[in-house]
Amino acid sequence: MDAQKVDMYLMANGKFFEGATIPMVRDNLMKLDDSKFIVLQTLNLKDPTTILIVSLLGGSLGIDRFMLGDTGLGIAKLLTCGGLGIWAIVDWFMVMPRTRELNLQKLNSLFI
Amino acid sequence: MKGEKFRIYAIFGLLTSGSLIWLIWNFLLPGDTAFICMFHQATGLPCPSCGTTTSVLQILNGNFSDAFDKNILGFPAFIALIILTCWLGFDFISRRSTFFSAYQSSENWIKKHPVVLAMMLSCIAVNWIFLIAKHG
Numbered sequence: 001m002d003a004q005k006v007d008m009y010l011m012a013n014g015k016f017f018e019g020a021t022i023p024m025v026r027d028n029l030m031k032l033d034d035s036k037f038i039v040l041q042t043l044n045l046k047d048p049t050t051i052l053i054v055s056l057l058g059g060s061l062g063i064d065r066f067m068l069g070d071t072g073l074g075i076a077k078l079l080t081c082g083g084l085g086i087w088a089i090v091d092w093f094m095v096m097p098r099t100r101e102l103n104l105q106k107l108n109s110l111f112i
Numbered sequence: 113m114k115g116e117k118f119r120i121y122a123i124f125g126l127l128t129s130g131s132l133i134w135l136i137w138n139f140l141l142p143g144d145t146a147f148i149c150m151f152h153q154a155t156g157l158p159c160p161s162c163g164t165t166t167s168v169l170q171i172l173n174g175n176f177s178d179a180f181d182k183n184i185l186g187f188p189a190f191i192a193l194i195i196l197t198c199w200l201g202f203d204f205i206s207r208r209s210t211f212f213s214a215y216q217s218s219e220n221w222i223k224k225h226p227v228v229l230a231m232m233l234s235c236i237a238v239n240w241i242f243l244i245a246k247h248g
Binding site: 070072073075076078079083 | 126127130149150159164192215218223
């Protein structure tokens with residue numbers, strides 16, 4: 001893909017990835033075939049801020065984990081009332097990096 | 113994959129050991145456990161797992177009807193606690209990752225069959241409504 005397209009994509013979607021991984025993402029997108037651009041646009045990336053809000057409001061019910069696709073951990077969190085509240089509080093700080101990590105995994109699946 | 117494995121073992125290890133400590137604490141020093149629930153503190157309503165500790169303690173004392181009355185989730189929680197303690201202990205001693213493999217395959221299976229997850233969540237929701245009606 002040409003640099004202009006990649007830079008536009010990163011300007012619009014940079015918040016979905018960890019800052020340190022942006023150069024790697026850019027390099028990988030540059031190598032990506034133009035035909036995959038439409039797939040890239042339709043990739044369902046999760047917004048870390050939205051997940052944080054969900055975690056703050058419904059963290060003790062495990063809703064944030066269900067949204068991220070961690071079904072097993074979601075059930076565990078729901079049945080333990082957010083790990084007696086401790087896990088729910090820890091997740092307030094862990095859920096944003098985890099969302100960005102999962103977004104990167106999703107993006108990397110395009111390159112395989 | 114290695115990081116993912118460590119994450120799952122760390123979370124379930126901490127969860128199991130924390131639950132065991134919490135259970136032993138409440139077994140030796142019985143008291144009101146409602147203060148620990150953030151959801152209960154914030155809304156005044158019981159959360160889906162409120163009463164599970166008391167229910168498990170009643171099971172340990174052999175009062176199954178009281179355990180059933182307090183929160184039915186105490187039964188699966190008690191069984192899960194025993195299985196998790198043995199399974200994680202086995203994996204730790206034998207340096208194998210049978211739990212992680214089983215966890216991943218069951219999670220993938222549930223993702224492929226969302227009806228099962230929906231049924232599980234519906235059961236929990238129905239139980240929650242009963243809890244709110246009883247104690248809310």
